[in-house]
Amino acid sequence: MIYTENTLHETPRRGSIEVICGSMFSGKTEELLRRLKRAKIAKQEIEIFKPAIDTRYSEVEIISHDKNSIPSTVVEHSSNILLLASNIEVVGIDEAQFFDQGLVDVCQQLADQGLRVIVAGLDMDFKRNPFGPMPGLCAIADDVKKVHAICVECGRLANYSFRLVSNNDKQVMLGELQEYKPLCRICYMRLMKK
Template identity: 80%
Template sequence: MYNENKLNETARTGRIEVICGSMFSGKTEELLRRLRRAQFARQTVEIFKPAIDTRYSEEEVVSHDKNAILSTPVEHSSNVLLLSSGAEVIGIDEAQFFDMGLVDVCQNLADQGIRVIIAGLDMDFKRIPFGPMPGLCAIADDVIKVHAICVRCGNLANYSHRLVKNDKQVMLGETDEYQPLCRKCYLEVKSEK
């Protein structure tokens, strides 16, 4: 298991760290915590997010708790490579919205000695693996799955249940559009429809 206390934060060893889970599980909060620690250690940090994610801010990565850090919105994963020159640590939020090329980009960055920290949904609202996340989990040095709390029963939640009728895989949303559910409650809600 990943243990940040054992990580020599000044070492120039490339690595890929993935933070995944459902909506409202604290993925972005954990990403921000790790990036701030790297900044505190005076490491050069670059942060990227998909340009389509404008929910809270166009140029910041913002958690649901409203914590924020300045980032660079990009249209394509190849832009991450182009804009990360000189960085020791790269942060990527909402990785599920990127193209599949993100897997190779992250591998390339880690092979250059860069620490890459990625946060994203591992599954969509239908429980289907989302975008490049399965590939990123496969190549990662460390993967942590964080959990929300089920809004129906209080158990750990793995799933992002969509509350509105919309069958598109990509739909930006918050608490009005999604809620975290455990497996049992997710199956109950689906059987009610």
């Protein structure tokens, strides 16, 4: 086969799925924003999505705990992402644990179409159970980056989001430092026994 300038441009884009996971206050959103900003510097077309339920800092922006932000598109259901992700190269998804299980198929479809998909979310809830579609996303990901917070009790690496509010047993409860704190395994187990 003879390669010309035109055949080089016909090469399909290589899609991928990158997952950033960890506990609350571990820097997941910060890492997502870092990767998306680098894609913008590379002049790639990006679109960022977040679930409608996440209204903690802003209804229309993704904002990290460090107050870094980027405009985002709010969606009610993961299938909306497919409809809104046309003519782009990089898709960012924050707070993936709040999406429905269909997010796994949506990310797979986008990557199969040649898009780079970057997803950030909690891998476990406050009871240390797998959270939402995150286990499925980790299974299909090309790359998984687990980030850690610092245990506020002892200073070790923290894997767990400990819920401070004892009268709410629902899996989904939006909150910040007043409702949650990051803990290592030893401190988590110690506080669970109280």
